[in-house]
Amino acid sequence: MPALPTRLRPCAAALTLTSCLIAPTTVNAAPAPVAHRSSPPAACALPGRTGWTDEGHGTDRVQFQPATGTRRVLTLFVDFPDARATGPTDEYAAQLAPAADWLRTASYGRTRLALTSLHRWIRMPAAADSYGFERGLTFEAHEKYVRDAIAAADPYADFSRYDMVYVVPTREASAVSFSPTYLYDPTTSGVTADGTRIKWAVTFGQDLWHWGPKVADHETGHTFGLPDLYSFTGATHQYVGGWDVMGDIAGHAPQYLGWHSWKLGWTRDAQVACLAAPGRRTVRLTPVERRGGTKIAVLRTGDTTAYVAESRRAVGNDRDMCRAGVLVYKVDSAVPTGEGPVRVMNGNPAARPSPDLHPQKTAPRADRSHATGCTGLDLAAYTPGQTFTDPDSGARIDVLAGGGAGDTVRLSTGRTGQGR
Structure with a gap:
């Protein structure tokens, strides 16, 4: 349930706020990106814009308690x-x-x-x-x-x-x-x-x-300052599915997102790969469920927006996850709690799970797409050979390789994000 802001209208178990999804539009071809350009992690940190629990860095540690x-x-x-x-x-x-x-x-x-x-x-x-x-x-x-x-x-x-x-x-x-x-x-x-x-x-x-x-x-x-990732209106888990405990508490992969881990100080700046200008960067990611290594690759697209790629594996708090691979999601630190400040991109939209089958008898841990309760965005992870593109911002994330130790992704963009 959400934290209750002061002067909030009455709040019950079924909360109501509004949300919207903006369809991408076609853009002209961008110049070829410059290879191997990167940015310091701080260039990918987003400012908070809601005055409450949101996805921005620099959380007010008077209103919210330290997370370490x-x-x-x-x-x-x-x-x-x-x-x-x-x-x-x-x-x-x-x-x-x-x-x-x-x-x-x-x-x-x-x-x-x-x-x-x-x-x-x-x-x-x-x-x-x-x-x-x-x-x-x-x-x-x-x-x-x-x-x-x-x-x-x-x-x-x-x-x-x-x-x-x-x-x-x-x-x-x-x-x-x-x-x-x-x-x-x-x-x-x-x-x-x-x-x-x-x-x-x-x-x-x-x-x-x-x-x-x-x-x-x-x-x-x-x-600690984290917002709700489930939806206050419409389909409850339309934004992130079961990929973070701030979304579906009972989800199959409830480990906090790598972005949250960075925001809270659990992941260090040295474990963040950032691309905040036109260019290209290849990153080797280690699973967020394990210690050490690079945890997130961030492609900044605007004043308050970025795409994040992270490696997820069926270990630790995520041992019951539905589909391992690269999770790609959009972060917008200007979007209020409950309205989709994080939105997972679906790398497996054609999946048709069979909820009547027992999860332990259907598929290996890396892909439990037919497991009981694995639906929609729970199956959204990208696997090697797949690409995510956003024509609005020019953002592109290619999954180059994967294995038990993690995934390799390539970030690229041919132009700066809107508002930058």
Whole structure:
């Protein structure tokens, strides 16, 4: 679920925003590109333009927390006068615990969630259905929910010791249905305890029991400044399919995109190959699921736009992926969360998966195109011999070779991007 901006209109589990896809147009032939030209990585970093969670670099680290190092999290378990807990908190803590290992793997060990649980039920002062989750949640109502939980737990915890808070409701509280993220707003008095401003919190709902622990990795991603990659209108996963936990939490390849890894500081500048001017560059990519090597090849096309190529393999957090190969996607840091700031290019549009077959008995791990639940963009990876072209920007990405250790791609463009 999204982080709730201040003054946001009511937000419910089914959110609505608008989106559009612009069809490419024909352009005149461009001059032949100059071979082997490259640019420093900083030339491919995009500025944020939405004032909220987006794909830009230079994320405001006052509003959003650092994405590296140890992040100290206190988990509170709450019940309500109309929804009283009937069992111990251990099951709830166990449901969240795997999120820490998952994030450590995704970040190459550069981010650690130190989860501490306050193992007692904290009684909220108001009924579960009074907080507005079912009617649509405003920032003000959400902040009240966080404030009530912190105030009720304050006698039992020292909040000055933690960077953020998780609030987990009893399963009896069906009215607390989904899991939004609370972010710091410097224009309000906010929530304080033990002399500390509570800047970041994830308030889980009953969807925790549907999505599992990765819902914590998705929501915590918002506190780092990442946007939602699923669509707030129309087909939910029309933009990225299951290629990032910020899209489909239950997707087959939920490892954070290489662009996100770079934005968050998990991938170093030295691991980014950039082409920001007319030219051509050949890049050997290592899979984003593994440490080391060049992680992304970026072809900048405009003030806020770029195409990214990265190598994906069925290992680590992506062990159940549908189709390995080169993932190509467009990034636009001026597009708001939920409207397609990242859009995956489909290298396999003719695929017709058979969802009634068992995934482990149909195809090798490199191509599970007939696996259960592998549909649409889950099969979008490009393989050797395929080419992506965008006639609007002159961008071209050729997949030259591939193997277990990664892929080789060639970036080329014959002209500068629009607005550059």
